[in-house]
Amino acid sequence: MSKKITAxxxxxxxxxxxxxxxxxxxxxxxxxxxxxxxxxxGIEERRILKGEGKATSDMVVPAVQELCxxxxxxxxxxxxxxxxxVTPDMVFPATANIACDxxxxxxxxxxxxxxxxxxxxxxxTTGAAFIESGRYKNVVVVGADKMSAIIDYxxxxxxxxxxxxxxxxxxxxxxxxxGVRDSILKSDGSGRHYLHMKAGGSLKPASIETVTNREHFAxxxxxxxxxxxxxxxxxxxxxxxxxNDLQSEDIAWLVPHQANLRIxxxxxxxxxxxxxxxxxxxxxxxxxxxxxxxxxxWEWEKDLKKGDNVVLAAFGGGFTxxxxxxxWAY
Ligand code: UT7
Numbered sequence: 001m002s003k004k005i006t007a008x009x010x011x012x013x014x015x016x017x018x019x020x021x022x023x024x025x026x027x028x029x030x031x032x033x034x035x036x037x038x039x040x041x042g043i044e045e046r047r048i049l050k051g052e053g054k055a056t057s058d059m060v061v062p063a064v065q066e067l068c069x070x071x072x073x074x075x076x077x078x079x080x081x082x083x084x085x086v087t088p089d090m091v092f093p094a095t096a097n098i099a100c101d102x103x104x105x106x107x108x109x110x111x112x113x114x115x116x117x118x119x120x121x122x123x124x125t126t127g128a129a130f131i132e133s134g135r136y137k138n139v140v141v142v143g144a145d146k147m148s149a150i151i152d153y154x155x156x157x158x159x160x161x162x163x164x165x166x167x168x169x170x171x172x173x174x175x176x177x178x179g180v181r182d183s184i185l186k187s188d189g190s191g192r193h194y195l196h197m198k199a200g201g202s203l204k205p206a207s208i209e210t211v212t213n214r215e216h217f218a219x220x221x222x223x224x225x226x227x228x229x230x231x232x233x234x235x236x237x238x239x240x241x242x243x244n245d246l247q248s249e250d251i252a253w254l255v256p257h258q259a260n261l262r263i264x265x266x267x268x269x270x271x272x273x274x275x276x277x278x279x280x281x282x283x284x285x286x287x288x289x290x291x292x293x294x295x296x297x298w299e300w301e302k303d304l305k306k307g308d309n310v311v312l313a314a315f316g317g318g319f320t321x322x323x324x325x326x327x328w329a330y
Contacts, residue, residue, distance in 0.1 A: 007128035007139070007171040008179030008329035011073075013066030014298030015059045016165045016285060017049040023160070030156040037160045038283075042261025046163025046286030048148045055089040056146045059166035060099040063294075064140055067170050073138070075103045080139040081110035082127050084119025084290040086317070087146045088112055091200075095144070108140075116195070117257050117316020119143055119290035120167070121185060121324050124312075127171050128180040134173070142168040143290035150197060152217035161259075162218070163286035167294025178306075178329035184240050184322055191228060191319030194221040229263045229315040233323075234270035237313045240323040241271060248272030252308035252328075253300070257315060258282035258292040267313055289316070304328045 022045040023034035037043055049059060060083060068075055083096040090098075096110030115122040120143030127139035144166035153159045171179070197218055199210035210216060233256065240246070254273050256264045261282055268278045279296040288295060293312050297304075304310070308328040315321040 003175040005132050005134055005173045005175060006177055006179040006181065007131035008174035009169045009297070009326065010172045010329060011067040011071040011170040012168070012294065012298045012301045013063040013070070014165070014167045014295050015062040015066070016047040016295070017059070019048045019050050020045045021048050021163070026160055029153055030159060032156045032160055041161060042282045043160065043286045044283045047165060049146050049164040056085055056087050056144050056166070057089050057095050057099040057102060059146065059164065060095065060142050060144045060168070061102045063142060063144070063166040063168040064099065064103055067140070067168050071170055073170065075105040076107055078105040078108040078138060078140055079136045080127070080130060081105060081108050081142065082113055082123040082139065083110065083142045083144060084113045084115060084123040085144050086114060086116050086119070086289055087149050115187070115316070115320040116318055117259060117287070117289050117292070118185070118314040118318070118320035118322050120293045121183065121312060121314050121322040122320070124169070124180065124324060125183040125185060128183070131171050131173050137173065139171045140168055141171060142166060143292070143294045145289035145291055147218070147287070147289055150216065150218050152214055155217065157222055158218050158220050161287050163288050165285055165288035165291040165295050167291050167298050169294055169297065174329060178327045181325045181327055182240060182244050183324040184236050186232070186236060186322055187318045187320045189318060194224045195219070195317040226260065226263065228319055229259060230266045232319065232321040233257070233263060233313050233315040234267045236321055236323045237267055237271050237311060240311065240325055244325055246309060246325065250309050251311055252277065253304070253310045254278045255293050255296045255310060255312045257313065258285065258296070259287045259315070263315070271311070306330055
């Protein structure tokens with residue numbers, strides 16, 4: 001009898017732009033201060049992709065090139081690429097298609113997933129299902145966002161939070177139980193009122209009014225989102241542990257979406273995990289939306305050990321939220 005196929009992560013790549021936007025820079029732009037930002041969010045600086053003609057795909061490409069290099073994979077041999085993003089290069093075609101073209105991944109099919117801050121978990125779960133089906137030998141899953149393209153740098157409620165970046169993982173079949181073991185994904189569209197971009201979609205196409213009214217930027221009712229995020233991320237992580245009979249001591253790492261240090265702390269506490277087991281880089285990158293989780297995996301790759309139980313957890317616009325259990329494969 002053939003063994004069950006799981007989707008193992010076999011390489012990680014990442015990219016953050018060089019340009020930094022610090023809390024002190026923001027003090028000069030809006031009515032805010034370093035102390036407020038640090039104590040309310042945990043963020044000290046974020047990276048911004050600058051330059052004419054630079055888009056989300058320009059961060060996807062170096063992230064994927066890095067994982068190809070690490071794994072000795074020719075981009076021509078990539079079979080599928082899924083890009084989670086809310087800041088695609090264009091409304092259409094998909095950023096995945098553009099990135100594949102730039103990479104020379106001529107044999108891959110690709111598409112984007114729109115699930116905001118939970119996008120990487122949605123894309124990872126989708127990619128894993130392709131591998132588990134036995135039909136594909138590899139799938140590249142990317143979380144990438146150029147949030148600076150949709151942030152109003154006169155709005156102190158949002159401009160202090162977000163940054164740009166991209167992270168990518170390679171999924172390959174495994175017959176020894178490594179890789180994605182379980183995933184719980186949830187969404188509730190009634191949450192759209194609290195976190196969205198008002199214009200630019202079919203509901204409200206771009207017009208002079210929408211531009212004048214600054215409606216092409218991310219809008220967030222932070223306090224409401226915060227309440228849902230604390231509960232949603234902690235609940236779904238606890239549910240994932242319970243359904244897989246995972247105890248706190250079984251978990252090597254929590255990889256939380258980096259939206260707010262207080263949300264991360266609440267999730268870790270609910271899971272009974274000490275700080276040392278939680279990947280946190282929000283202070284350096286801020287909230288890079290779909291990129292936060294793969295960027296953590298990228299930074300902590302050298303600390304991960306074969307067999308580690310890793311729990312990824314996210315909450316974001318939609319609302320969308322979820323948690324994924326991975327057995328690290330290398
Ligand atoms: O990743 C996607 C999901 N998103 C999230 O998970 C984000 C969830 N929300 C949050 O992280 C937090 O709600 C924020 C960081 C966005 C805001 O923190 P908060 O503790 O919820 O602050 P608040 O919105 O309740 O605002 C408190 C005060 C207000 O002043 P008043 O009304 O008390 O006088 C705000 O006007 O802080 C003020 N404020 C600021 N002050 C200095 C809001 N933004 C700033 C700022 N600098 N940047």
